[in-house]
Amino acid sequence: MLRIDIETCIGCGVCEEVCTFEAIEVVDGVAVVNEKCTLCGSCVDSCEVEALSIEAREKAAQADLAEWSGIMIFAEYRHGKVAPVSFELLGIGRQLADQQKVPLSAVLLGSAMDGAAEDLVSYGADIVYKVDDPALEFFTDEIYGNILEDVIREQKPEVVLAGATAIGRSFIPLVATALATGLTADCTQLAIRPDDGVLLQTRPAFGGNIMATIECPHTRPQMATVRPRVMKTAAPDPDRQGDIIDYQPQAERLQSRVRVLRNVLQEQDQVNITEGDIIVSGGRGLDNEKGFELIRQLADAVGGAVGASRAAVDSAWIPYPHQVGQTGKTVNPKLYIACGISGAIQHVVGMQSSETIVAINKDPHAPIFDVATYGIVGDLFEVVPKLIEKIKEKKG
Amino acid sequence: MNIIVCIKQVPDAKDVRLDPKTNTMAREGVESIMNPFDRHALEEAVRLKEQHGGTVTVVSMGPPQAETVLREAVACGADEAVLVSDRAFAGADTWATTYTLGKAIVKNGPFDLIICGKQAIDGDTAQVGPGLAKRLNIPYVSYVRKITGFDGGALSLQRLMDDGYDEVEIPLPGLLTVVKEINEPRVPSLKGKMKAKSLSLKTLNAEDIGADPDSIGLPGSTTQVVKVFSPEFKGERAMLEGTVDEQVEQLVNKLGTYL
Numbered sequence: 001m002l003r004i005d006i007e008t009c010i011g012c013g014v015c016e017e018v019c020t021f022e023a024i025e026v027v028d029g030v031a032v033v034n035e036k037c038t039l040c041g042s043c044v045d046s047c048e049v050e051a052l053s054i055e056a057r058e059k060a061a062q063a064d065l066a067e068w069s070g071i072m073i074f075a076e077y078r079h080g081k082v083a084p085v086s087f088e089l090l091g092i093g094r095q096l097a098d099q100q101k102v103p104l105s106a107v108l109l110g111s112a113m114d115g116a117a118e119d120l121v122s123y124g125a126d127i128v129y130k131v132d133d134p135a136l137e138f139f140t141d142e143i144y145g146n147i148l149e150d151v152i153r154e155q156k157p158e159v160v161l162a163g164a165t166a167i168g169r170s171f172i173p174l175v176a177t178a179l180a181t182g183l184t185a186d187c188t189q190l191a192i193r194p195d196d197g198v199l200l201q202t203r204p205a206f207g208g209n210i211m212a213t214i215e216c217p218h219t220r221p222q223m224a225t226v227r228p229r230v231m232k233t234a235a236p237d238p239d240r241q242g243d244i245i246d247y248q249p250q251a252e253r254l255q256s257r258v259r260v261l262r263n264v265l266q267e268q269d270q271v272n273i274t275e276g277d278i279i280v281s282g283g284r285g286l287d288n289e290k291g292f293e294l295i296r297q298l299a300d301a302v303g304g305a306v307g308a309s310r311a312a313v314d315s316a317w318i319p320y321p322h323q324v325g326q327t328g329k330t331v332n333p334k335l336y337i338a339c340g341i342s343g344a345i346q347h348v349v350g351m352q353s354s355e356t357i358v359a360i361n362k363d364p365h366a367p368i369f370d371v372a373t374y375g376i377v378g379d380l381f382e383v384v385p386k387l388i389e390k391i392k393e394k395k396g
Numbered sequence: 397m398n399i400i401v402c403i404k405q406v407p408d409a410k411d412v413r414l415d416p417k418t419n420t421m422a423r424e425g426v427e428s429i430m431n432p433f434d435r436h437a438l439e440e441a442v443r444l445k446e447q448h449g450g451t452v453t454v455v456s457m458g459p460p461q462a463e464t465v466l467r468e469a470v471a472c473g474a475d476e477a478v479l480v481s482d483r484a485f486a487g488a489d490t491w492a493t494t495y496t497l498g499k500a501i502v503k504n505g506p507f508d509l510i511i512c513g514k515q516a517i518d519g520d521t522a523q524v525g526p527g528l529a530k531r532l533n534i535p536y537v538s539y540v541r542k543i544t545g546f547d548g549g550a551l552s553l554q555r556l557m558d559d560g561y562d563e564v565e566i567p568l569p570g571l572l573t574v575v576k577e578i579n580e581p582r583v584p585s586l587k588g589k590m591k592a593k594s595l596s597l598k599t600l601n602a603e604d605i606g607a608d609p610d611s612i613g614l615p616g617s618t619t620q621v622v623k624v625f626s627p628e629f630k631g632e633r634a635m636l637e638g639t640v641d642e643q644v645e646q647l648v649n650k651l652g653t654y655l
Contacts, residue, residue, distance in 0.1 A: 001483065001613075021459075036459045039487030039614045041621075054487070054614060078559070138562065141526065141536060166558045170538035173490070173526035182491060182618030185521040204627065206412040206518055213623040257535035259565045266560040274558055278654060302655060320541070320577035321556065326517060327432060327576055335654045352627075356654065358647065364635075374650060375635045376643045383640055390648045391655055 001054070002037050002044075006030045008051035015043035015052060065158075065197075068220035070105060071097040072157035074148060075120055075128075076167055077110035078139075079265070084275055085163030085228040087123045092231040093161060094124040096192055096199075102158070103127055107151050107247075109144055111137035121242035124234050129155075129247040138260035139167050145174040146253040152179060157221050159199050161190070164225035165274070176223045182216030183223040186330075188230045188353075199224070207326040208349035228274050229332050230353075266321065273322065278304030278335045281324055281351070284311040285340020285361065285380055292318050294384050295339060301391045307331065307351075309341045325350035339380045343368025360384065397450035397546075397568075399441040400501055400510045402528070403434040403469055405462040406518040414626045430465040433513025435472075436574050439581040440543065441511050442473035448546060451475045453504065457485060457496055463597060471584035471592035478504055482601040487614030490523040496612050497524070498531035499605040504598075509551075510571040514539055525573035536571040537564055541578055 002024075011029035023036035024043055031043075031051070044052045071093045076083035090106065097104035105127040106120045117128040129151050135143055144167075152160060152175070160175075162168040164186040176183035188211075189202035199222040202213045216222040273279050280302065282295040292306070299306045307324040308317070324331055325347040336354035341347060343359070343366055351357070352371050359372035360380050369375040376383055411426045441452045454469040456462045457480040466477035480500040488496060501507065510529075515522035522538070529536035537555050545552035550567045556575055566572070584592070602612060610616055636643040648655070 001486075035481075035483050036461065037483065037486050038459070139557075141538070166539055166556060169522050170526060173523040174530050174536075176523075176618075177491065177494060177527040177530040180491075180618070182489065183523060184619060185519075185523055200622075205520055206407075207520065208627060209412050210414055211625050211627050212621050213625075214619050215622050216619050219618050257567055257570075258537055261563040261565065263557070263562050264560045272559045320575065321560075335651065356651070358651070369635065373634060374647055376640075376647065377635065378640050378643070383644060386640060386644045387647065390644050394648055394652075394655060 002033045002039060003053045004031050004033060005051045005053075008049050010049055010051075012048070014046050014048065018042045018046040065220055068156045068158040069100075070102045070155065070157040071100070071159045071161070072105045072107065072152065072155065072221070073125075074160070074162035074168065074172070075106045075108040075116070076163055076165060077108060077113055077116055078167075082108075082116050082119055083163060083165065084233070085165060085168075085226070086120070087233040088228065088231040089161050089163060089226060090120065090124040091234045092190055092226070094234055096159060096190065097126075099192055099194070100158070100197065105129060105155065105157065107148055109136045109147060111135075117244045119236070121244065122236040122238050122240050124240070126242050128242060128244045130244055131247050131249055133249075133254060135254040138263060139171075140256035140258055140260060141171040141174055142256040142258065143254055145171045145178065147247070147249050149175050149178045150249065150253060151247060152221060158197065159192075160221045160223045162225050164227045168225045172223065172225050179221070181219040181221060181223060183225070184214045184216070185225050187224045187226050190224065190226065190231075198222070204349075207346065208330070208352065209345075227330065227332070266319075273305045273307050273324065273331050274329055276305040277333055278302050278337075279307045279324070279331055279333045279351075279354075280304050280337045280339065281307030281309065281341060282312055282318070282339050283309035283341030283347075284315075285342075286312065286317065289317040291340070294381070298337065298339070298384055298388050301388045301395075302335070302337070304333075304335070304337075307336075309344075309347050338368050338372075339384060341368050342366045343371065397444055397448045397508045398506065399444060399450060399452050400504070400507045401434070401438045401441045401452060401454045401469070401474065402497060402510065402512045402524070403438065403454050403456045403465055404431045404516045405429070405456065405458050405465040406431045406516050412518075414624065428461070428464070430468055431513055431516045431518075433515060433517070433574065433576060435513075435581040436576050436578050437511040437513045438469050438472055438474060439579045440574055441509075442582075443579065444509070444543070444546075445473075450508070453478060453507075455480060455497065455500060455504070457481070457488075457493060457500070459486075466597060467592040467595070468584070470595050471588040472582060473588060476598065477595065478598045478600060480600050480605070482612075484602045484607075484609065484613050487617065488612065489617035489619045490519075490521050490527055491618045492612050492614075492616040493524055494527035494531050495616065496605070496607060497528055499607055500600050501528075501532065503600060503605045508568045510534075510569075512571065512573045514573045514575050522573070525571060529571040532571070534569050534571055535566050536573070537566050538573045540572045540574045543578075
């Protein structure tokens with residue numbers, strides 16, 4: 001609840017000004033809060049006489065929190081290999097573990113895995129809890145969730161990280177809810193505050209227009225999913241030593257009510273836009289479905305995946321999994337080439353964190369140029385074929 | 397099939413900015429809308445009802461003005477609407493939200509299926525659907541892109557993955573979160589609009605749902621936002637110059653390390 005100290009309040013109205021939700025107003029010289037209040041805290045920060053406060057839960061006993069120690073990551077294993085995001089998690093996990101002087105562990109789930117646990121050790125894991133079972137061949141929220149929950153209950157890590165992938169974002173909320181602890185989605189920065197060991201989890205919200213730093217102060221573990229391709233992978237060291245433990249789940253924990261019949265891979269080379277180093281995207285400027293042929297050719301030439309704007313997907317020129325933007329996927333490749341994309345904010349929020357952005361558009365005023373590292377004003381049907389030719393020439 | 401659809405009223409995220417001076421959200425011109433993904437959840441529920449019978453009940457947790465999106469949902473085909481509203485719910489994170497929604501849904505009565513949008517465009521967490529399923533101890537499937545069949549007891553689905561899709565079966569009662577690819581939402585019908593105007597909403601507060609005061613709102617939340625700030629935009633706007641051939645040449649040279 002928002003508390004207003006009416007003795008202290010001077011009725012200046014600053015809180016009324018800053019409130020986004022029209023939830024506070026000055027009546028008869030004092031601030032009065034109504035039911036629209038969302039406890040966002042803007043007014044508390046703005047009050048110059050400190051008349052406003054928000055009651056939060058009492059801090060849990062430090063002793064309980066101190067029982068939890070160590071950094072744990074969930075290692076995603078798909079189609080015979082460890083997903084790249086898992087190595088990125090080991091990169092940031094190693095930093096956090098070294099800072100806290102605690103071990104870094106990984107939970108590896110899959111079927112018929114060969115050498116994957118050893119890879120995790122060489123990338124920085126001190127301990128790998130491995131479950132290799134046919135029941136884990138396909139991803140199911142329940143089985144993956146059960147096992148991770150059980151390992152966490154036994155090992156009591158202070159921090160648990162997973163990739164913000166279709167898998168991580170689906171089953172990690174189940175684990176956090178089962179453990180009655182906090183979870184922050186899709187983080188792009190993580191740091192541990194040295195004085196109290198609290199994980200500061202920073203993430204975009206409102207489609208990337210606002211960044212928020214979030215804490216999980218009272219419960220453990222502190223859980224976060226981490227956006228792929230943001231954290232740096234450490235260089236692997238094949239001589240690194242670590243413990244690989246074959247974890248034995250209870251048989252009933254390997255049961256899922258949801259049944260996966262089969263997994264269908266789609267044009268894997270060009271569709272998994274969240275993992276590639278290079279993405280070539282097309283938009284309305286392509287005019288029609290055939291326009292995407294050109295985008296595919298450029299993607300092939302640079303070894304990239306194919307992305308698309310919402311306009312192109314809505315026009316059914318290319319399927320939804322290729323869509324970049326607020327209602328599609330958020331990507332951050334090293335190189336993003338936008339062809340015939342105007343740069344509506346809903347697209348830009350999904351790609352603006354790319355390292356280098358190239359924009360090709362015939363409209364010199366297109367907002368895409370505002371986020372572009374290099375812009376070319378011109379007809380993409382003229383520019384792109386020449387670009388393909390030059391790149392092929394250069395690559396020999 | 398009795399279906400619950402969870403909907404959220406959100407600020408239109410594309411307009412949300414922080415005021416650089418006060419570091420608060422600028423409210424001018426920011427419209428409140430139904431979360432776009434929830435429209436797809438609602439549409440899918442209405443289609444299932446049209447095929448298999450039953451009812452569609454929309455549930456929203458939010459301030460009293462969330463009534464607007466509930467009525468809009470009725471105009472688009474929902475039969476009943478439940479507003480879960482109490483000042484004590486304010487400041488809830490996803491953990492407190494799933495507790496509250498779970499209690500409200502149980503209080504509302506039996507159901508076969510819950511459908512949620514994959515995420516809300518304000519928080520972008522995608523955590524409420526899976527968390528709610530856990531609260532209710534029902535199976536769930538996230539990122540559903542197509543419902544391919546129903547045999548009376550289980551739904552056959554396609555679930556979007558990062559590298560393709562999975563074909564799965566879920567027994568009911570269960571919960572789905574849907575992506576926008578699943579359907580094209582309809583616009584409100586005249587009949588729907590009339591119904592939306594006259595329908596009396598069911599309202600549930602903290603006491604009605606028997607909520608534990610320590611589990612709701614900000615005090616019941618496991619996470620807290622401690623800082624908000626504006627992202628940094630690069631905005632270099634470096635335009636290449638010359639003929640098309642010259643520009644392409646420059647670009648390929650500049651991109652040297654990537655190629």
